Structures are given as structure tokens and as C-alpha cells.
Amino acid sequence: MNKPLQPGKSAMQQGWQLCRMCGEASPIQAGEARCPSCDTPISPRIKHSLQKTWALLFTAFIFVIPANLYPITYLLKNNTPYPDTIFSGILSLINTGMPGIALIVFIASILVPILKIVALFFISLVVHFKWQLNPSKQLLAYNIIDWIGRWSVLDLFVISIMMAVFDKGNLLSVYPGVAATSFTIVVITTLFAAQSFDTRLIWDKNINAK
Structure with missing residues (x-):
């Protein structure tokens, strides 16, 4: 489930990253990460x-x-x-x-x-x-x-x-x-x-x- 994010701060500032495909939030991880919901490669920002x-x-x-x-x-x-x-x-x-x-x-x-x-x-x-x-x-x-x-x-x-x-x-x-x-x-x-x-x-x- 998506974690409620605090207003006034980005998801990245709160240690979370959003999947651009399905919008699922997951904790920022070191190295390559994949969305736990749709298995799409995700990152805090596009490099x-x-x-x-x-x-x-x-x-x-x-x-x-x-x-x-x-x-x-x-x-x-x-x-x-x-x-x-x-x-x-x-x-x-x-x-x-x-x-x-x-x-x-x-x-x-x-x-x-x-x-x-x-x-x-x-x-x-x-x-x-x-x-x-x-x-x-x-x-x-x-x-x-x-x-x-x-x-x-x-x-x-x-x-x-x-x-x-x-x-x-x-x-x-x-x-x-x-x-x-x-x-x-x-x-x-x-x-x-x-x-x-x-x-x-x-x-x-x-x-x-x-």
C-alpha cells in the first residue's frame, strides 16, 4: 500500500520513491530497485x-x-x-x-x-x-x-x-x-x-x- 506522504515535502525527501507506471510508493534503496507492485524499474529521479x-x-x-x-x-x-x-x-x-x-x-x-x-x-x-x-x-x-x-x-x-x-x-x-x-x-x-x-x-x- 502507498505510504501517506507529508505535504510540503517531496517523496524523495521523505525517503520514498514513486513508480511512474502505477504510482506505488516504496522505500528508496541503494542500487537498482523495482516496483513491488508492477515490477517496473524505479528510481527517485530519472538519471x-x-x-x-x-x-x-x-x-x-x-x-x-x-x-x-x-x-x-x-x-x-x-x-x-x-x-x-x-x-x-x-x-x-x-x-x-x-x-x-x-x-x-x-x-x-x-x-x-x-x-x-x-x-x-x-x-x-x-x-x-x-x-x-x-x-x-x-x-x-x-x-x-x-x-x-x-x-x-x-x-x-x-x-x-x-x-x-x-x-x-x-x-x-x-x-x-x-x-x-x-x-x-x-x-x-x-x-x-x-x-x-x-x-x-x-x-x-x-x-x-x-
């Missing part, structure tokens, strides 16, 4: 959580630039390549009378990845410098960005569908461009950055400051 998050965020920031500047697809028609960036693809959807789909692509491919990088970067800065901001709002922002950010893979799904539908041999073919690889890296690194960030650090900085 080097902030450093891993920083590294992944910087990687995502580097690759988000070519993901938006370089062609994400090449339409090969009669042996003539026609490159399309994410933004030019959005404009093409608008010009062909599909503003709704263009809006979805803009949100999933441009807005969400950039907002996720900025939000995680800001939360990491707050934890690193121990700024006294509302931890509940930070956690809410983290959960929203983490959930919405997973829909960034929608653009990769659209690219794969386009390649399957339009690939007609030498007459009409669609090939992924450099930006497709860069965008994939951005999606993966931001997902891993969110997973590697230990949200308990948000509360530690506020408790330690009291």
Missing part, C-alpha cells in the same frame, strides 16, 4: 534527465530548420522533378480549394513541432535556473504539448500515402526529400525529449526553495 532533454532539444532545433527550408517531397513527372517544401505544399492545398487540410498540415508540420520545442525549452530553463513559477501550470503545459506533439507523425503518414497513390512508374512518381528525413528526426527527438524529462523536477525546485 541525467535534464541533460538528456537539453541534448535532444538542441538536436530537434538544428533539424527543424532544414525540415522547413528544404523540399520534403519531389514530384517526378516525365523525368522532371518538382520539389515541394512543407510551406509550398500548404500553399498548393490552399490554391486548390482545400484550406481545411492546409490548416491541419500547417498545425501538424510547422506549428506543433516549433511550439513543442519552445515549450520544453522554457520548462527546462525554469527547472535549470530554479525560477519560481507555478508548477501546476508548467505540468499542464507539459502534458498538453506531450499529447499534441504525438500528432506530428501525421505529416509522415501523409507523405507515405502520397508516395503510394502517385507512384506510377516513370510517368508520375513521388520521392521524399531531405526535409522528410529532417522532419522525422525532429518528431523523434521531441518525443524522446518529452519522455526523458522528469516532471518531478518541476516540483523539486519549488520545494527546495521553501
Whole structure:
């Protein structure tokens, strides 16, 4: 059973650690420990959580630039390549009378990845410098960005569908461009950055400051 924890102190300060999988509390042990309830490996805090998050965020920031500047697809028609960036693809959807789909692509491919990088970067800065901001709002922002950010893979799904539908041999073919690889890296690194960030650090900085 979970041990009642005193308010105003973290579980770690009281000699307990919580399983991130089931929420079961167990005493902090030396060395590797496992949750007595679900047998998941547990630790008071994720080791080097902030450093891993920083590294992944910087990687995502580097690759988000070519993901938006370089062609994400090449339409090969009669042996003539026609490159399309994410933004030019959005404009093409608008010009062909599909503003709704263009809006979805803009949100999933441009807005969400950039907002996720900025939000995680800001939360990491707050934890690193121990700024006294509302931890509940930070956690809410983290959960929203983490959930919405997973829909960034929608653009990769659209690219794969386009390649399957339009690939007609030498007459009409669609090939992924450099930006497709860069965008994939951005999606993966931001997902891993969110997973590697230990949200308990948000509360530690506020408790330690009291």
C-alpha cells in the first residue's frame, strides 16, 4: 500500500520513491530497485534527465530548420522533378480549394513541432535556473504539448500515402526529400525529449526553495 506522504515535502525527501507506471510508493534503496507492485524499474529521479532533454532539444532545433527550408517531397513527372517544401505544399492545398487540410498540415508540420520545442525549452530553463513559477501550470503545459506533439507523425503518414497513390512508374512518381528525413528526426527527438524529462523536477525546485 502507498505510504501517506507529508505535504510540503517531496517523496524523495521523505525517503520514498514513486513508480511512474502505477504510482506505488516504496522505500528508496541503494542500487537498482523495482516496483513491488508492477515490477517496473524505479528510481527517485530519472538519471541525467535534464541533460538528456537539453541534448535532444538542441538536436530537434538544428533539424527543424532544414525540415522547413528544404523540399520534403519531389514530384517526378516525365523525368522532371518538382520539389515541394512543407510551406509550398500548404500553399498548393490552399490554391486548390482545400484550406481545411492546409490548416491541419500547417498545425501538424510547422506549428506543433516549433511550439513543442519552445515549450520544453522554457520548462527546462525554469527547472535549470530554479525560477519560481507555478508548477501546476508548467505540468499542464507539459502534458498538453506531450499529447499534441504525438500528432506530428501525421505529416509522415501523409507523405507515405502520397508516395503510394502517385507512384506510377516513370510517368508520375513521388520521392521524399531531405526535409522528410529532417522532419522525422525532429518528431523523434521531441518525443524522446518529452519522455526523458522528469516532471518531478518541476516540483523539486519549488520545494527546495521553501
